[in-house]
Amino acid sequence: MNIVDLSLRLTLLDMVLRPVGDRTVRPLTLAFAALGLLIPGQLRSKFIWLPLAFLTGLRVFLDWPLPDNHAYLLFYWCLAVTIALFSRDSERCLAFNGKTLIGLAFAFALLWKAFLSGDFMDGRFFSITMLTDPRFEAFTGSVLSLDDYEMDSLTLFVEQHIDGELPARGLDIPILPSRLHLVSEILTYWTVLIEGAVAILFLIPSMAAVSRLRDVSLILFCVTTYSVATVEGFGWLLIAMGVSQSGERSKSIRYLYVAAFLLILVYSYLPMFR
Amino acid sequence: MIKHLCSKACLRCIPVLLLTVVALTQLYLAHSYGLSPWSGGGFGMFSTSDAPRRRHVHAYSISPGVRREIVIPDYLRDTALRAAALPTETYLTRLAAELSKIPSPEHGAACSIIIQVWKTEYDPAALIPSGSVVRSLEVPLEGN
Numbered sequence: 001m002n003i004v005d006l007s008l009r010l011t012l013l014d015m016v017l018r019p020v021g022d023r024t025v026r027p028l029t030l031a032f033a034a035l036g037l038l039i040p041g042q043l044r045s046k047f048i049w050l051p052l053a054f055l056t057g058l059r060v061f062l063d064w065p066l067p068d069n070h071a072y073l074l075f076y077w078c079l080a081v082t083i084a085l086f087s088r089d090s091e092r093c094l095a096f097n098g099k100t101l102i103g104l105a106f107a108f109a110l111l112w113k114a115f116l117s118g119d120f121m122d123g124r125f126f127s128i129t130m131l132t133d134p135r136f137e138a139f140t141g142s143v144l145s146l147d148d149y150e151m152d153s154l155t156l157f158v159e160q161h162i163d164g165e166l167p168a169r170g171l172d173i174p175i176l177p178s179r180l181h182l183v184s185e186i187l188t189y190w191t192v193l194i195e196g197a198v199a200i201l202f203l204i205p206s207m208a209a210v211s212r213l214r215d216v217s218l219i220l221f222c223v224t225t226y227s228v229a230t231v232e233g234f235g236w237l238l239i240a241m242g243v244s245q246s247g248e249r250s251k252s253i254r255y256l257y258v259a260a261f262l263l264i265l266v267y268s269y270l271p272m273f274r
Numbered sequence: 275m276i277k278h279l280c281s282k283a284c285l286r287c288i289p290v291l292l293l294t295v296v297a298l299t300q301l302y303l304a305h306s307y308g309l310s311p312w313s314g315g316g317f318g319m320f321s322t323s324d325a326p327r328r329r330h331v332h333a334y335s336i337s338p339g340v341r342r343e344i345v346i347p348d349y350l351r352d353t354a355l356r357a358a359a360l361p362t363e364t365y366l367t368r369l370a371a372e373l374s375k376i377p378s379p380e381h382g383a384a385c386s387i388i389i390q391v392w393k394t395e396y397d398p399a400a401l402i403p404s405g406s407v408v409r410s411l412e413v414p415l416e417g418n
Binding site: 064 | 285286288289290292293294296297301303304309311313314315316317318319320321322323324326330332355356359360392394395396398400401402403404405406
């Protein structure tokens with residue numbers, strides 16, 4: 001399959017598997033994505049992608065400033081696909097946008113994590129997230145080996161409603177498991193390393209040697225990140241965008257992208273990853 | 275004609291330019307107006323525990339001699355969440371205006387409503403939480 005077709009198909013599949021938007025936008029995005037996938041010859045139809053670009057943009061506009069990063073990136077990508085379909089050289093236009101959008105998204109993510117956030121590099125963010133975010137529940141349970149009571153008391157402690165400071169005396173501070181700090185540090189440094197690698201490799205000019213590393217770094221990011229944080233929609237979108245810039249010649253990379261897409265799908269259904 | 279326009283580099287770059295402009299605007303709003311790094315399209319999600327849903331909002335009705343906390347009803351949850359994510363005067367005033375419509379138990383109308391947006395921070399070693407005000411605004415009510 002041609003890389004443009006594969007990229008578009010994976011994008012539509014992402015929107016069918018995890019429909020986006022509220023009660024007004026969601027049925028329409030789902031319908032257009034399903035039509036593009038199911039009706040022969042409609043995969044590259046402007047009548048599918050123009051409404052999808054409009055609807056994903058409308059969703060960001062209506063929900064602003066609350067939408068997830070994923071929502072913005074999906075809008076930019078649908079817009080890029082629409083522009084590419086009107087263009088004379090769709091493949092080149094899509095590859096440029098796929099490569100640059102991924103590079104910039106990761107560069108801004110790295111800027112926030114490594115330089116602007118006050119609680120990421122010291123591991124606090126992952127410690128708190130592992131204890132409170134339901135998307136990390138399965139991972140936290142498996143690496144910290146805590147019983148329900150210990151886990152609940154830690155979660156309640158960090159989630160308590162505080163206005164100002166807790167009283168210094170008589171405070172019952174739970175003992176943090178030693179592994180929590182270690183795992184948080186590993187996650188922190190791995191995240192910065194892999195996101196930094198993706199940002200740099202996708203933003204530097206194309207060269208044959210770099211191109212292969214670029215795809216491998218993105219696939220590695222997806223298969224490691226989405227085994228811990230179950231945000232499948234974002235992972236699938238990155239894979240669809242990654243495919244667009246992977247080049248026609250390297251079939252093996254295309255298979256790896258598809259395998260990563262399926263692996264994230266498997267993650268979302270296996271209880272140990274949920 | 276459209277094909278010709280779309281082949282031009284400038285049109286090809288629209289998604290990339292949009293991403294850059296939105297992300298830079300988000301940086302500015304986070305720095306100047308207390309926008310949560312998770313919000314606004316700047317790719318700051320999963321970079322800090324200061325997410326909009328981890329912030330909380332307090333509202334107080336002020337009338338002569340009385341300061342009473344208003345419980346924010348469920349139907350204003352979305353308005354309150356937007357105010358928590360981006361505590362600008364516009365969003366805080368919008369929430370105050372909605373809250374002023376709730377009947378108060380005091381005699382006479384309230385003079386103003388105070389909206390406070392709080393965030394939770396954590397001690398680096400023991401993860402002890404503490405709350406600090408991101409923004410507080412007193413909104414005078416018309417006719418008082």
